Amino acid sequence: MQISNAEEITGFFKALGNITRLKIVAELAKNDKCVSDVENIIGTRQANISQHLAVLKKYGVVDCRRDGNMRCYFLRQPEVVKNVLWLLGKKE
């Protein structure tokens, strides 16, 4: 197995290697959400959610678009993320 873009892949794993961010990503896998939606679902302070979303964005896992007053976050590669989570979620 050759890893050509090891930095990038490591970044993906770093991004998901935190339980709060994993939960955020799992929520975004269902549908796009604005920050306050995520805040309500995850039950963490707004600033913290915002920081985690920034990390996810920095590593290229999510991106966002403005929606009026809000920011709507979404997975950049939803199928990849869903497949990875599915693979890991299966019981072996």
Add this chain to the structure above:
Amino acid sequence: MQISNAEEITGFFKALGNITRLKIVAELAKNDKCVSDVENIIGTRQANISQHLAVLKKYGVVDCRRDGNMRCYFLRQPEVVKNVLWLLGKKE
């Protein structure tokens, strides 16, 4: 997407979220290796490789067996790991 075993999955991502460990795992995806093999391929000090292998083991990514004087490390779920790396390695 429901994440039932979030802790465990986060652990997997933490384990792979380091470039040295990612490289180790990519090597083990080719075939099992003893510590000195990994050391030579990765080009890092023995103690450090040993520490990284301990992290991978702690999170359940690898396991090892004794082989005489050596320890042979292997992926616990090679197919899962290979599939995940393949998914992430594809160019989109």
Add this chain to the structure above:
DNA sequence: TCAGTATATTCTTATTATCTAATATATGCA
């Protein structure tokens, strides 16, 4: 323009990760 809402940023502190150097442990063999 001003107030209100939504989100981001900065700062501080605590925890965790990483690396090196030194040392310990375990096995194989003479």
Add this chain to the structure above:
DNA sequence: TGCATATATTAGATAATAAGAATATACTGA
């Protein structure tokens, strides 16, 4: 038993991450 080899563990320094609190920014609507 004693030495060499292979690997693991510990300790200590530094860096990276995470969370809360406070504050700043940006958009909306009156």
